[in-house]
Amino acid sequence: MCGIVGYIGKKEALPLLLKGLRRLEYRGYDSAGVALIENGSIGSYKKQGKVGDLEKVLQGQKVSSSIGIGHTRWATHGEPNDVNAHPHVSNNGNLAIIHNGIIENYGSLKEDLISKGFEFSSDTDTEVLINFIEYIQSSDNLTLEDALRVALSQVVGAYAIAIISKDTPNKLVAARKGSPMVLGLGKGEFFLASDATPIIEYTNEVIYLKDEEILVIEDGNYHIKDSQDIPQTPHIHTLELELEAIEKGGHEHFMHKEIFGQPESIADCMRGRLNKEKGELTLGGIRNYAKALENADRIIILACGTSWHAGLVAEYVFEDLCRIPVEVEYASEFRYRNPVIKEGDIVIAISQSGETADTLAAIELAKSRGAIVLGVVNTVGSSISRVSHEGAYLHAGPEIGVASTKAFTAQLTVLYMIALRAARNKGTIAENRFQQLLRELSLIPSKVEKALLSNDKIEEISEMFKNASNFLYLGRGYNFPVALEGALKLKEISYIHAEGYPAAEMKHGPIALIDENMPVVVIATRDSSYDKIVSNIQEVKARKGVVIAVVSEKDALIPKMADFTIEVPATHESLMPLVSVIPLQLLSYHIAVMRGANVDQPRNLAKSVTVE
Numbered sequence: 001m002c003g004i005v006g007y008i009g010k011k012e013a014l015p016l017l018l019k020g021l022r023r024l025e026y027r028g029y030d031s032a033g034v035a036l037i038e039n040g041s042i043g044s045y046k047k048q049g050k051v052g053d054l055e056k057v058l059q060g061q062k063v064s065s066s067i068g069i070g071h072t073r074w075a076t077h078g079e080p081n082d083v084n085a086h087p088h089v090s091n092n093g094n095l096a097i098i099h100n101g102i103i104e105n106y107g108s109l110k111e112d113l114i115s116k117g118f119e120f121s122s123d124t125d126t127e128v129l130i131n132f133i134e135y136i137q138s139s140d141n142l143t144l145e146d147a148l149r150v151a152l153s154q155v156v157g158a159y160a161i162a163i164i165s166k167d168t169p170n171k172l173v174a175a176r177k178g179s180p181m182v183l184g185l186g187k188g189e190f191f192l193a194s195d196a197t198p199i200i201e202y203t204n205e206v207i208y209l210k211d212e213e214i215l216v217i218e219d220g221n222y223h224i225k226d227s228q229d230i231p232q233t234p235h236i237h238t239l240e241l242e243l244e245a246i247e248k249g250g251h252e253h254f255m256h257k258e259i260f261g262q263p264e265s266i267a268d269c270m271r272g273r274l275n276k277e278k279g280e281l282t283l284g285g286i287r288n289y290a291k292a293l294e295n296a297d298r299i300i301i302l303a304c305g306t307s308w309h310a311g312l313v314a315e316y317v318f319e320d321l322c323r324i325p326v327e328v329e330y331a332s333e334f335r336y337r338n339p340v341i342k343e344g345d346i347v348i349a350i351s352q353s354g355e356t357a358d359t360l361a362a363i364e365l366a367k368s369r370g371a372i373v374l375g376v377v378n379t380v381g382s383s384i385s386r387v388s389h390e391g392a393y394l395h396a397g398p399e400i401g402v403a404s405t406k407a408f409t410a411q412l413t414v415l416y417m418i419a420l421r422a423a424r425n426k427g428t429i430a431e432n433r434f435q436q437l438l439r440e441l442s443l444i445p446s447k448v449e450k451a452l453l454s455n456d457k458i459e460e461i462s463e464m465f466k467n468a469s470n471f472l473y474l475g476r477g478y479n480f481p482v483a484l485e486g487a488l489k490l491k492e493i494s495y496i497h498a499e500g501y502p503a504a505e506m507k508h509g510p511i512a513l514i515d516e517n518m519p520v521v522v523i524a525t526r527d528s529s530y531d532k533i534v535s536n537i538q539e540v541k542a543r544k545g546v547v548i549a550v551v552s553e554k555d556a557l558i559p560k561m562a563d564f565t566i567e568v569p570a571t572h573e574s575l576m577p578l579v580s581v582i583p584l585q586l587l588s589y590h591i592a593v594m595r596g597a598n599v600d601q602p603r604n605l606a607k608s609v610t611v612e
């Protein structure tokens, strides 16, 4: 969480920094700030709230500089207010810093600095770090980069930081460990950012800084060294991302664009991999470890949030098609247990951002015990994609709305392709069934397109339930994780309490909640649990619950029982989550819009959770 940007070159830095911060707002939006070197001193401007609030503060101010840093915050230490906003300036007014991450030993460092006469105005770990660097620099008379290296050797935690100093107005220094940082190489100018989205409109040549590297940009040149001061030769990547992909393109919200973009993003995800004519599946990213996957005794899926829900669907798919036992773990729980992992176990790590701190840490733990890690990641070049042994990208394009939608369906698509290919190679699926599922998968984009046609009806239903205080979501089999995902979507963006449950478990608790005020969304598409879920709907109706059912088209039975029905096209039950989740995404979207909530940037959340 937190987005950071930096610029050094010949242009006016401020507009570039503000534009960059807007692109990174999905990473946090509790406060925003910039610091620039103006006429030999540091000008720092910061404000609680969004980048728009900061822009108001800056309106009418004459700020001119060609070097600066900026930050958009997701609060960890200290409440979101103006004082705790970044940048933070050191006591002597010489240094300014922006930071994404957490300095874990900031408490002891702070006490030590206070005993040396330092004063602190904020509650942040970041203010401690910049004063610690100032202290080392001034007591040992070091260059900024040397002081930074010494300081970081004594720091415990995660960081992506950028620092400017009024004494060296042509220099920008940065470092990372555990939090992402990308350097964009322009012509005589350099851009720093948490991801490539603020950079892409200026240059497509980027370097992903590695953990514990320190970057110095000075007088039109840059160099990167490791924590031992040894020069590194970085790899320059050429980005293929297009600017259009990260703009709203006429939609009112990114979430709307992303929901309606799913026919295309799912197709993109299959492009070059699924060949319907030849009846073939290729996944170039998983080549060396394909056999290891097929022969694995078990698979462990690690993920958080929506990605974890995709993992739950994958569990059913892998077990059914590949006959390999699967465990799906919250990365945050897994990393603090003492999990049993043996050499050759396969870990599939699922992450949209590729930066989720808990997932990264869980991967490291699994790797240290001999597991083979396959990453299923959207963001190209992200940390998880780099630490995985192999993997398959989603190719869904950037997802900006904080609530994940198109990444979920792309995750399901990629996981399905991995499972289907492994099953065929392993011989656990008959060829005709393989071909049938492959064909069915190839039809998903058009079926999603059809499911989106229910939008108007869902908008009407949303109008009726926008003031509900609670929702229950029920599903069975492959649709159980969809129920969890539907409930999560609603909670995230509309702030209505919602619970997802396996429909049969309802009678062990949630049934007590059902009355005429409780909308119950039942995902009841035609599959092997159909008769059972029909009984569950009757149980809800018998207690006067209001049922909104997602059904397969032409279902004649459920519309007679449910209060509202939303039809989705039929497909094989193992592929149904790709289609049945669509109405739930739309329902949460419309309810949130009607309640006046900030759909793309819901309160307290962030898209990329780089703290544990």
Ligand code: G6P
Pocket (backbone or CB within 6 Å): 304, 305, 306, 307, 350, 351, 352, 353, 354, 355, 356, 359, 402, 403, 404, 605, 606, 607, 608, 609
């Ligand atoms: C945050 C986001 C969710 C996401 C989760 C996991 O909570 O708001 O949308 O599902 O993190 O993120 P990842 O990037 O690892 O998929």
